[in-house]
Amino acid sequence: MSESAGDLPSAWAGALAAAGSVPMSAAETRALAAVLADWVRDALTDPVAARKAGSAVGSALIDSHHTQPESLAASIAVLADHLPTEIDSAVRTALYAGLAAGYAEGLRDRTRREQEAIRIAVLDAHRTGEARFRAVFRGAALGIGIADGEGRILEINEPLARMLGRDARAARGLEISSLRLPTDPPEYWEHYRALLAGRRRQMTGEKQFVLSDGEVIWARMRASSVIGDDGKTALVVGLFEDITERREMTERLRHQATHDPLTGLPNRTLLLEELAATLNFRDGRAEGEDTESEDTESTESEDAADADDGDGLAESGSAKSGEAGEGRRIAVCFLDIDGFKAVNDTLGHDAGDRLLIQIAARLREAVEPHAHPVARMGGDEFVILLPDTAGPQSAIEVAERVLAAIREPVLLDGRELTVTGSIGIVEQPVEGAGPSELLRAADVTLYWAKAAGRDRWALFDPQRNARQVARYALSQELPGALERGELFLEYQPIVDLADQRVRSLEALVRWNHPRLGLLGPGRFVPLAEETGAIVALGRWVLRRAVADAATWPRPPEGAPVTVSVNVAVPQVRDPGLVREVRDALEAGGLPPARLQLELTESAVMEPGRRGRPAVQRLRELADLGVRIAIDDFGTGYSNLAYLRRLPAHTLKIDSSFVKGLIPAAVPDGGAQDGSEEPIVSSLINLARACGMMVIAEGVETGAQAETLRKLGADTGQGYYFSRPLPADQVPALILSGFGDAGRH
Template structure:
């Protein structure tokens, strides 16, 4: 039976005109008997299927139209239970409303029911029940009318189908997809004999969310007509893959969500394996060329795969996870599927949280600087320090630069943050100089991002800070990555030349990991090379490790050539005395690493001024 709707109406009167009354044996004027006979004739001949029902719910008098509607002799309907005849199931709301009309507690009942003709075909009927008269205990009779609304229902279903399906691919559209998804997460259908569904019992749901790589190029070059035909062909292959899934217990829903986005909903998943196998089959199917409108087209798909328990999952949660995973698949290179990873998503969410609070954090002063000593290799005396920024985040604690500097570079906050680091570091270096006038002044090394070099007036910023703090330009070293310096031309090169002309030293950080073009260095205003730690780690003798002869040879050659170009060399990541001794013999000028000190607060650097390093 279908859904039920009851419609109250003003209470019907008890006049004879309400329905065909029973003719009694009581003597009445001839004109009244004649009128009653006319009513009975009209009732029998009416085109609307009707029946008179007694207070017990039994059919007393059906008309011919009712027999015709049900495909049976009207006489066989007399005495039948009217509620069963029109499909009012026990305990249903429609049955309760009908019973209330029989008792006189309700003026009308109306419900749309799905009936069956005698020949087996289904039909939809609008059933209406109203009282015909009554006494103290309720109506003597009620009038049952049954209107055939099959054509109206069919039209409504056709309109719903059009509204719920994509005209290009004939697949369910976004509206129907979310209707099915919501139903699957809320109240999955019961199997025969199964107990009521409980999400805690372990029901699972899966989703393959994909879009077509290269589809835009097809639309742009061959036109939307060809693009539409390609989408229809893709829909066919997706449907074939869904139907061929050996693990399915029911029909998967394949839908077009819009543009070149599709989804395959698995609302009774057997686990991650089922979803990943389905994704693999989709990739394989779509990688086969399509013959469309005289063109042989090759496309692929990026697929986000999500599989999880129904318990605690909402449609919004599932779609957000699918959208994120699809983005990963595309970002990882396209033409692949990617499974949702909770840890990766947590890192992404943390990154988003950091991004949204980064700029306000600069304004609130949540950043601090620590300083790592740069030590002379020959005498192990601290010559300078590198300023390293930390974020004292109110939620995540003290964060290292690797956690937030890449984000700051992406959104441009690095320019504002970089100015703060430069000013704070120079002030601290000048303070050390003033507090220890009899000791050689420490130089301060500050990292500069590529975006600072290109998007800000770095020369003006440096000049302003040096004038404000009184720090000599020769005591400021700016570190840039090798990839940022190599190939510099135009404005970036002019910036470096202007800074060098001011007396500021330029250092290349992590040297040896990028271009390693030493010849190009002769044309750049560079003063210092900082060897990447990956070379230094090859010098270890401790813990049974053997040094790498190749690393030693490369480092020695770079040091010698750098010195011939008038550059000094700093070795990063020096951790052992064995590494330090070998680097000293090779000719490295300064060293930096845990052997000497980790990055520490400025107070600790104050204790080291004029003395040998802690590792010495």
């Protein structure tokens, strides 16, 4: 944006004044521009409002005599320079489309009025005197033609002769039907025949003329019949306005609104229109499509006959309707350039733009055998439309051809780059499909391809998508579940392997979902981590667990039981973690030494710039007296040197190692080697060397518990000792002394 939006009225007034001579003073022009600017500013909220405002502005320009095409072009240029940059592209496009449509319609109405006045003058002059008729005929700026009741030209004036590219005298006697072109809409000539036959009194339409040198002229025509004494058509008077320049301007605006300026490819707006036409999806018109029938100023019966007058869109739409039959299939390929951001960041946005131009050219070439439509959605995203497929394999073949084309090295600023792409494919029957739904499904599938390793395609799977939609819906319900009290805690004992007494209990969150029933943490905790809700969830679990632990009794023998709470990676990275732990301990009245925080390796094994803040928070927690445990050890990124520097008190050995401790029986009566025992022994020795206690997870048998005790593990946790218990059963468990009688 070159200037501030506040300068719009003055800039607009100056542009209108420079566009052409209009009988308005400078003050009147400024007042008009101020009103138009207010209309635009008030409508930048959504595409519908923007289109209506643009249409009103276009009509106002015509009403104020700004009928030169330069006035329309200047208005759009001023708006492009002065609208806020944050305006959504759909709103901006709708505004321009409405402006062009309103301007064209206003000019059309003005021309109709002028044509009607001339038509009446011609007919009146023809009746009242040859001299007056000749004066009107020769002096009119519009093209005028008169034909007899058989459709033979009697007279044409010079403006019409120039449009036809013929000599006015030589045109006499010419059959009007000889001017027919293959590109003419069929209804145009149907209405003409009805006019000659007396079934119509008037007709309007747009007609194309091709001159001898190939130049194309477009004319807006309005014809009326003169009925003779015998009740038959005696004469036909036609008025023609040269609209070539206006039509070219409209086409340029239309092209700008529906094509990407960088690559020249169709944009999202045009793609949605093409999809809607292909699918016969009548409610899926893109914003800005003009569906209003023109006012023919005819009788009621003539209005019905004139409903199809215009640019032929209705005809092509009905043809598409016939094609969208049962059994047809369609495919959409959604493409994204892998690592495109790195190109912009390292070589600059200019280089990124040149890369996109080359990619667009390769896409065109890759689909050239079948001329499949290709569109740029924005950024580095492209869509290829396959409007008639024979099944998924045909779409896959196109995707593989496109990926191969993208892999070819690209030369940018003297450097040879190799880029790749990922493609999401949706291939399905046309029947029942909608444009937006197809694009959304293809976009989702694109990210499946990226998640699988990039430089590949993925095919849409409705069942997988349904699962993801269900997961998303569940993630959206989670914040409300906290407020509604649907979450609760259960506790699983951590037992001393030597004396079988409870030393700690791990808090495990559960969700009593009103529709899905009881959900374990595996169903919703990963979702909470993905959406960011884990911080609020973790805060609630921490406060609830601390409050519960503060009420637990002291066991008959030994130290008070501690509570162990899981802390997710986003919580560790949250600067407010230490304060939240301190506040929870103070609110619950629990000594810090009775709280143990369990963190996975990925949360703490981050040496370097990103790791130091997390470790610093752990040190602050350890200084408070809170115990730190490293959970699921051995399954992640194990930096042993870094482990020694962590302020951790306990190491939890993952259940996958515990499961393989005892040889398992095989079908032939033999046994598999207990290959995990050396690993578990090494992990225990490592923990001892770092001054840590050891908890073994997933203990399910007495043999596993005994082996772990012999290897030197301190405590164990698993179904062998107890399943997770409701909070109200924990005090009795602690007081029972557990032992063999306490197992569940």
